[in-house]
Amino acid sequence: MIVSGSLELKDYMYEMRRCMRCASCKWLDHIYMPDNRFVYRCPSYAKYYYSKVAYGRLKLGLALCENRLSDTPGMKDMVFQCLMCGACDSGCKRNLDLEIMNSLEALRGYMVAGGRYPEAHQRVIDHVAKSHNKFGAPHKDRAAWGPVNAQAKSDTVYFAGCGASYQDKGLAKATDKILGKLGGYMLLPGEQCCGHPLFAMGHYDAFRKQMEANLEAMKATGAKRLVTACAECYKTWKVDYPRLMKMSTKDLPFEVVHITELVAPAVAGGQIKFNGRLDLKLAWHDPCNLGRMSEPYVHWEGDRGQWGCLEPAQGFAAKQFNRGTSGVYEAPRQILAAIPGVEVLELKRHHEFSWCCGGHGGAPEAYPELAAYSVSERLEEVKDAGAEGLVSACPYCKQQFQDGFKDRDHKVPVFDITELIAQAL
Ligand code: SF4
Ligand code: SF4
Incomplete structure (x- = not known):
């Protein structure tokens, strides 16, 4: 088989x-x-x-x-x-x-x-295990980039990822502004590293832990759509999570969307x-x-x-x-x-x-x-x-x-x- x-x-x-x-x-x-x-x-x-x-x-x-x-x-x-x-x-x-x-x-x-x-890979693995991000920064600071348009509850979850949360916060702010124009969003409560660095390095057991924590949090929101603006997070949620769960992307209980897939039709439609x-x-x-x-x-x-x-x-x-x-x-x-x-x-x-x-x-x-x-x-x-x-x-x-x-x-x-x-x- x-x-x-x-x-x-x-x-x-x-x-x-x-x-x-x-x-x-x-x-x-x-x-x-x-x-x-x-x-x-x-x-x-x-x-x-x-x-x-x-x-x-x-x-x-x-x-x-x-x-x-x-x-x-x-x-x-x-x-x-x-x-x-x-x-x-x-x-x-x-x-x-x-x-x-x-x-x-x-x-x-x-x-x-x-x-x-x-x-050198061990350091990243340790950071994700201890701080839930690849940089080893405090987990409590994950949303310190300053969301303006985030709501307490929404059908759309914005998954910011480690890069935009800690390293290049301007990207998270820009995405916040865009999603504000497109009907708003909520952050994933307790968001953790999607696990992409672990997957790419071949540490699949550690990756699975990240996957389970994020999927549990996503399930609890009841949201219908998860948006990312990071290519690595996008691939992880859309391809690697269903793959490890032995299911197809189309059978996920929510849609995984890259921000460009939302903006392109909104531009074409005049929104x-x-x-x-x-x-x-x-x-x-x-x-x-x-x-x-x-x-x-x-x-x-x-x-x-x-x-x-x-x-x-x-x-x-x-x-x-x-x-x-x-x-x-x-x-x-x-x-x-x-x-x-x-x-x-x-x-x-x-x-x-x-x-x-x-x-x-x-x-x-x-x-x-x-x-x-x-x-x-x-x-x-x-x-x-x-x-x-x-x-x-x-x-x-x-x-x-x-x-x-x-x-x-x-x-x-x-x-x-x-x-x-x-x-x-
Ligand atoms: S093309 Fe294939 S073998 Fe070459 S660097 Fe990329 S993944 Fe590795
Ligand atoms: S493309 Fe590369 S991996 Fe595929 S058969 Fe040819 S040599 Fe092998």
Whole structure:
């Protein structure tokens, strides 16, 4: 029996064997490749070369499962020098139905279960356990960013997340202003870290605790909708929570919405009008967790039959594959294009081919050189596009880009889309 979304490494033996080292997880598609400068999709390979790419990690996982390998000095780096950005998964699934990201996630879990993970990750895990946020700040200060439009009771819950609650409070204030225009909201009582950093680092037991606390709090509100403005929180609530509960996103008792999915139709319907003007050419960065990683999760159970075919094979009972093409891509572009004076530019690697900002997978904590490399590559694309500003929808992307611009001659302002919306209202 195969259960989709399993976190057990042995459940991906088929994928790890069938990987044919075609390298579509490493390069952009050759027919699509925009030029000969921005050719890679995997930041880990582009930084370290050798086998530090999905296929190398799959073959390592296979050797571990088949007891051909137990431990090597470089194994930990081999597994964790990866941004968990999902670009390899979208690349592989252009041709094959193999669950590459699920395999990498299970490999991390396997390493964590054996106590083989970067020491730097332990600090984040301890912070979340003790303070319920990744920074180790007091939990009582979580809503100290100053909500103005929050109500005691509402059908809409705003889940602010650790980044906007503690690090970049302007994003929470901007979201508060936007939601105030859209009928109001309530905060999640006792909100805790969604658990995303723990999931990305492979600590699934700790993640489950965060999930249970937040789901319990959400259930107690009776609200019908949960809104986030953070790409990581969005993916966690929409994909990872149902996945761990062995249910599909559509069967959650509430809807999970990114703020851009609320604002885009409100702009199109005239409910939100932009009065401010912004004469800028803005490049839009598709966050991994808002785009390719955030397709609705569809739970599936079945079998692998002759020649590896999945059964049931047809109709509604067939397994649905997340190919990265149905994430949130158009809503932010539509919003930016509606702000008077804004011209929206595409970076060379966009939509499901987007290049990771580097702020993911525990890299900034354990492998800062990988995080710094990935952001510097993205900034080369920004320069190439001739952008006068860079926009994303995740506090961690914004932080990465701002840090990345510090030591560069070529600087452009970095925005979160909530700030631009709030400013233009
Ligand atoms: S694209 Fe898929 S099959 Fe090809 S090398 Fe990468 S993981 Fe293996
Ligand atoms: S998750 Fe990202 S960094 Fe890791 S192997 Fe895949 S493409 Fe490379």
